[in-house]
Amino acid sequence: MANLIFLISLLVLLQAIISAAVWLSDANATFYGDIDGGGTMQGACxxxxxxxxxxxxxxxxLSTALFNNGYACGACFEIVCRNQTNWSYCKKGVGPIRVTATNFCPPNYGEGTGHWCxxxxxxxxxxxxxxxxxxEYRAGIVPIYYRRIPCHKQGGVKFELKGNPYWFMVLxxxxxxxxNVSGVRIKGSNTGWLTMSKNWGQNWDIGGNFIGQxxxxxxxxxxxxxxxFDQVVPSNWQFGLSYEGKHNF
Incomplete structure (x- = not known):
């Protein structure tokens, strides 16, 4: 029985590795903002x-099909420009880029072009x-290959505190x-573990007063x-500040 369980676990692991390596081709890419990052500061995450x-x-x-109502925020992807048979605006000799999902590309149901999201x-x-x-900049839009990849971050997971004395939210x-985060629970020094609700993007909230805990x-x-992340935030915390955990995933 132990050998059977080990074999099943190994097969699951191998399948996960194979799936992670698969490049998908059912997507395109455009751009927003300017070359220095204008337009990328704020977003739906x-x-x-x-x-x-x-x-x-x-x-x-990400478009609606990928954004998943904000649950995809924080996910990392590799992207490669996909050459076309008769023409291509792809730059030669360029390897994959790595990006993190930090915003939502809203749908456009009006007339004209620009319905890619x-x-x-x-x-x-x-x-x-x-x-x-x-x-090339002049392309405007290109077909791509893409795949999910692990995110590599420096330092620990971070928590930015928001809200008021009666309502608490953490980014x-x-x-x-x-x-990307799928669930968050909070525990004050005077409470047990409490489940938080996803508010928007990667903001999670709960009613209650946690000041001084x-x-x-x-x-x-x-x-x-x-x-x-045990006692990652000290009792003298303040709204608007971020606190870093000692470890990461």
């Missing part, structure tokens, strides 16, 4: 200043810096490995892994 938070210009907005299209709206790394960012968080990522 709630990350705020992408440079201060470590995401920089290596970012992308409408369902059911899978689309990446890259920062201009990332788009022009793999393709979870700098998450490694899977990158040290705070712990339990974070679950999309691959089912859970880490506990």
């Amino acid at each position: 709630g990350y705020g200043d992408l440079f201060k938070q470590g995401y920089g210009l290596e970012t992308t907005a 409408n369902p059911p299209y899978k689309h990446f709206d890259l920062s201009m810096k990332m788009f022009t790394t793999i393709a 979870v960012y700098n998450v490694g490995n899977a990158g 040290s705070l712990s968080f339990m974070v679950t990522t999309s691959d089912g892994k859970t880490l506990e």
Whole structure:
């Protein structure tokens, strides 16, 4: 029985490795903002200043088919410009770029062009810096290969605190490995573990007054892994500040 369980576990692991290596080709890419990152500072994931938070210009907005109502925020992807048979605006000799999902590319149901982010299209709206790394600016839009990859982050998971004395919200960012968070629980020094609700993007909220309590968080990522950050926030915490955990996924 032990050998059978080991074999099944090995097969599951191998399947995960094979799946992670598969390049998909059912998507296109455009760009937004300018070459210095204008237009990429804020977004539907709630990350705020992408440079201060470590995401920089290596970012992308996702269409509805990929965004998953904000649950995809923080996920990392490799993208390669895909050559066409008769023409191509892909830059030669360029390897894959790596980007993090930090924004939403909203659908456009009006007349004219620019419907790439409408369902059911899978689309990446890259920062201009990332788009022009793999393709000519004049292309505007290019077909791509893409795949999910682990996120590599420096330091621990970070928690930015928001809200008021009666309502508490936390932005979870700098998450490694899977990158995107699927669940958050909070524990004050005077409470047990409480489940938080996803508000928008990667902002999670709960009613109640946590002022004066040290705070712990339990974070679950999309691959089912859970880490506990015990007393990561001291009792003298303040709204608007970020606190860093001692470990990462």
